[in-house]
Amino acid sequence: MIAILSPAKTLDFETPIPEGLEPTVPQFLDQSSQLVEILRTKSPEDLSELMGISEKLSTLNHQRFQDWQTPFTPANAKSAILAFKGDVYVGLQAETFTLEQLRYSQDHLRIISGLHGILRPLDLIQAYRLEMGTDLQNPKGKNLYKFWGEQLTEQLLQDLDKDPNPALINLASNEYSSVLQLKSFPHPIISPVFHDEKNGKYKMISFFAKKARGLMARYLLENEITTTEDLQGFNLEGYSYHPESSTEEKPVFRRPENWK
Numbered sequence: 479m480i481a482i483l484s485p486a487k488t489l490d491f492e493t494p495i496p497e498g499l500e501p502t503v504p505q506f507l508d509q510s511s512q513l514v515e516i517l518r519t520k521s522p523e524d525l526s527e528l529m530g531i532s533e534k535l536s537t538l539n540h541q542r543f544q545d546w547q548t549p550f551t552p553a554n555a556k557s558a559i560l561a562f563k564g565d566v567y568v569g570l571q572a573e574t575f576t577l578e579q580l581r582y583s584q585d586h587l588r589i590i591s592g593l594h595g596i597l598r599p600l601d602l603i604q605a606y607r608l609e610m611g612t613d614l615q616n617p618k619g620k621n622l623y624k625f626w627g628e629q630l631t632e633q634l635l636q637d638l639d640k641d642p643n644p645a646l647i648n649l650a651s652n653e654y655s656s657v658l659q660l661k662s663f664p665h666p667i668i669s670p671v672f673h674d675e676k677n678g679k680y681k682m683i684s685f686f687a688k689k690a691r692g693l694m695a696r697y698l699l700e701n702e703i704t705t706t707e708d709l710q711g712f713n714l715e716g717y718s719y720h721p722e723s724s725t726e727e728k729p730v731f732r733r734p735e736n737w738k
Contacts, residue, residue: 481587489561507594535607572599587699647706670694690715
């Protein structure tokens with residue numbers, strides 16, 4: 479069983495990684511280098527227009543692409559699961575994992591990335607910003623979906639072939655999961671849905687749902703969940719399985735307004 483997450487714009491390259499952790503190198507680093515070479519030709523103004531970001535952010539990311547260098551080492555990069563710090567990763571709280579849990583995550587979690595394609599949790603990354611939905615012209619087409627093509631799906635299938643219970647737990651946003659060819663995926667795909675109560679009605683609230691995806695990933699890793707049925711036991715921070723609203727492919731988890 480492998481869960482997939484989206485990356486985050488917020489990054490932490492200040493906090494040191496735990497002693498004894500052995501980082502790995504991204505599997506698609508050559509392709510990432512090709513994208514960086516394209517992005518290095520862009521001015522801050524170009525990046526601002528391309529990414530829809532402010533002048534301050536475009537200047538920051540222009541410099542990041544200029545500074546990007548290989549080989550990746552613990553001296554100039556950091557493991558992805560500890561570097562990303564957005565809402566999803568607030569729920570994941572990977573900084574509290576033991577070394578054993580971090581190593582376990584290497585086989586059971588993947589992060590979909592616009593720049594890196596697929597990241598294993600311990601894969602080293604340098605600071606960057608490149609969303610999967612960016613319309614970056616490249617030798618393979620007009621956007622990153624064209625650039626990555628089928629190779630990410632193929633890699634994910636190779637990873638799942640090593641798993642005795644091959645199933646994909648989709649905790650990524652549509653922007654990122656859409657790069658995968660999931661319609662023809664040969665293994666079960668489970669896409670959990672998270673609803674919060676507001677004014678007596680349950681609905682998906684983006685901020686809470688992002689954090690809940692991280693919480694679900696944490697639950698999977700901490701409990702070493704191996705079957706899709708065991709997902710129904712997810713109970714972190716007030717959420718519980720709601721069978722009446724669920725399907726096999728989309729289990730629904732609800733949290734009441736007064737859960738605390």
